[in-house]
Amino acid sequence: MKKIYDFVVVGAGPAGLMIAKELSAARQSVLLVDIKKELSKVHRSCCTMLINEPNTHGETVRFVDNDLYFEKTGITVKYGHPYVKLVKSSRLSTGGNKLTMVNRENGVALPYTKEIILRNLLEESLANGVDVLTETAGIRAENIDGRVKVTLRDNHTRTLKEVWCRACFAADGCNSQIVTGLELFRTRKYFGSYRVASYFLDEVEYPNWDSWITCLGKGHTPWGKGQIYMVPKYLPDAKKGDKPILDVFCGTPCGLPAKMGLDWFLTEGPFREWFHNAKIVHKAACVLNFYTCIMNPVEGNIVVVGDAAAFIETYCQSALMYGYLASQAALKVLSTGKGYDEYTSFWRESFEYCHPGEIEKALQAFGLGRLEDEQLNYIFSLTNDEEYAGYVSENTAGYVMQKAIMGHIDQIRKERPEIAAVIEQHWKSSAEDNVHQ
Template identity: 30%
Template structure:
């Protein structure tokens, strides 16, 4: 006998979906999370999602229904209801060290939609409770041991250790997964050494003179000589409200310095003269190569705990659903974990194709592929040749390729730059590092 059939460590998008879906299937499940409240999102997330287009082997069909949105995962085969509307974003901007501006816009299909991560958490939590899942908030996972037929989990609650048992465990404890650490499941993964903090401010009253869209700011000139960058994404809370996240280096205090300098002293500070902080959140990001086989004995790793970088909210949810389906099969004596492994590799492109890890990082590394002078030259050119298309692939995998190809089509761009852009499009992780190193020395 075990206390539960399944225990889920971590009730973020992946874990919460798994809890609700397991309970819906009549399985006795417990969700454990260190957060005291499970209906709120404290992890930094800008709130963009890629719908009505192929992304990570899935096609999520969006159907607005009054003040709700129905999201149908047409490949994995389930539907969730989001209790809110989603806004399509048609503009994307970049600003160089010297304040030069680049913009791309779509006429018909938005680059992506924005949603409210708090609302998603609340929706999923209420649904999972309704389905009969049990939860232990404010409880920290400490350790795990397993035999062939059972798993024992050590947790800490109110300063006291507790031991709980189950037949199957889902580790959905996110990017820096402790379950993966203590079980040795990360041993085969490559650590790319790209660890850094990010702080996110949600600000209202931002007086931004550009079309509503995401904005990438980079260059030490905008940050008082500090290394890093800022991504500003329109918030679901409406006009003049933006979520701003830093791309920063350790120690974590540098992230706060970066955003404080940018909003108070940078050339863009006047946009924030009347701005108010609505919310602050943060997270430390670490890049490991993905797990190729995301299970170990009775433990299945779902969502970011097994991922390269991030699954994104929408795909963490689908991991949670699939994890529940496959754990049920395991409980019935079938090869559910092998099915999950196949699905994981079929859906997340970086599992089987290491180059897609590199592609995923190219958007945030974009400014580091060029010198300040080269960027200013390119951005000036794009002001003369505005990039306006009906639709474009703005997913993290292919956004940089799309931008590079737009530049490569401009006759004024010298051959050497075109060749570098083609090299960057084709580059794997090692080659990306090589280009960044060369440009920095230039």
Template identity: 25%
Template sequence: MKKDIVIAGAGPAGLMAALKLAERGITPTVIEMKNNMDKLNRACSMQFIIDDEYEADALKIEGQKLVFTKCGLEVPYTGKLVPLYNKYYHSPKDHIIRFTRNDGKDPFSYKFDKQFLLKSLFDACAAKGVEFMMGTLALGGKDKGNGVELTLRQKGKKFTLACDKLIIAEGVNASVCGKFGLNKQRMGQAGDKVLDLGMAYSMKYLMEGITGVENNSWNLYYGNAYHSQTACIIGPSLEGDGIFEVTITGSPGLMPKKIFEEFTTASPMAKHFKNAKLIKKNGCGLKPFMAMKEPCRGNVMAIGDCAAMVEVETQGGLLCGYRAATAVAEELEGKPGFAAYTKWWQDSFEFNSDDYMEVSKGYALAFVYTDDELDYLFSLCEGHNLHGTYSQYLTPKLIWDCIRLSSEKIKKDRPEIYAKMQKMGQI
């Protein structure tokens, strides 16, 4: 039996696409490798970003719903919300760059319960008659021009499933995207091979008893003194004041477990973990790529994290699913829905802009600058309250804009830092 629409993946993007298609009278089939939606075991990002124009929209939390003010999407949500009022960047000697709104009175982001949101979307889809094939893995497939044939595995058995259109919403590792040739466009500068960003591993440790950390704040620790080439992060949990999430990201050569051990016992933060206790931990492995410029090809479209540079955040996934449903419905009517989606995708996400690599350079702090140099640069921003934002694209721009206010001072006092900034295109 041939299906109209198959959606590979039951994350925010896939579930929203399924729900909105069902509301249009189109019943999709969702394949998901998990057996059920009762638990979210892996580490993942769980922040709502409330910046105006973030991902070309603006998310507002109004009562018990999420409202995207530009496109009109409304999503019921009655789960937990924890506001974040301050974001702090810490140097090795704890010079601090502060990001805040209204001097810490207004939140710039909310931590939310992603499992609750996903289960709510799943239940809403089921109520609309969406068909789910749980415990099913997509192994590959082929776009045959007049439709798509998928190769699936469920309970150890392989079988095929045909459909008119396929929406891939599998998440950041993008393996199904690769089977359909969509990753070939993710070229490096030489244009001769797919450019991925290597394997990354992330662990989240839920802990109580950490001292020296402000509740409802997001803290990022930069420098070799913290034993990591990326930021070690301490932020709020959903469990109440005094219980924090410690997020550590590593690589095959420097795994999160080792970074965590040294961060908590042999870094400037060690004294704050002296009486801390681990409640639980979880993790994930990622193989991020550069972004797809063309997420639609033939009868197949890739949406959400699997088409992104690393991720689109949950709200980006919801927007992708919402737009994808419209695109597929229009395609079934003979209209250019995929072309409209592609234009929206290219215009809405900052990793598709021409300067996205310059933004990524803005995070190359521990790779480029010594701990002493980081202390100096961060000290130049002390006393300046930068705009409160969670955005990983806006944040480095704000930091370097602030540092550049002291360009002449840096050139005079620390010419070696000034030379590095010139080399990195930061001045």
């Protein structure tokens, strides 16, 4: 390890690895730092789905020859591993009734294996000559006299090291340590924290292999709070012809134990018979701090990329894209002295949650949790046999659900006026928010 680098990248996730790969390909000296020992292993809960809805975060991504192809940016990221094509996205009530969104042609989302993407990017970065420091935490980055001093800490010895660079990239995820030390952190608003636990389950007797499932209702967890999600995906060592495994997530507000909720769902929940013989092949967890986006993700020569600057997450695919664009901006700055403005304005335009009102809208999609299980069962019994065009998407799925349920509102008004009142109240408040924009 040297004392001075052109660039230091903190965090070896999709964004960090993409930056390291691109900058090293342009013959810059790059140091990549991560707290993990094995960089490509994924211990954090992550759906890792290709959100194939056109114009997600200003970009359309699809699989071409088993690689990820970004239409507008024009880049290709190596994959070459099986992926799942989900054609349905369902909201499931405790009674087993559903509201289903379908896209048979392109799929509603394509779950892939993150580990493969990371492994490929890491290989390319190492081949380009990136210096990698594993088991090292990026503690702080400071702008000093036009350069950046990055403080690193070795996990084993706990000793601090200093590295100097022209520019530092904070790509250390949604709980970024680097960002908390920056001035721009003061501009963020904190909403709350969420903790997540997930199991990869094999040998599940599961009827929904073609669906992304979101469990709605209070009876899925012992406390009536939190969400359960289910998504089939392939393990990193899967071969052609292998069956996918099922990734089951439980997310709860901080303070409630996610793992307890997940264990309860698998052993005592309304769908426990699916998991009688299930074997856990992998466990993951994470904590999510909900902050508003960083509107101006560049402070001096420190660039905040990917989840570190986002509300919740940018998805794996957009982390790759923002990583690529940030690295191109940094190269432009090297040659012309300017370039980050373009990246900042693209970030503001393309990342939906930077727009006023979007966060409130997304949070309101959770509002149906106000209904009791029996009421949700009733509503979903009306939509059970229907299919609505849609995708797995935070930004548009809420609207599709609203249209689907409002399509039955006359019947609900007649049969269960008390439910109609709650629903109308819920969507009315969202309509008002839309007016405010």
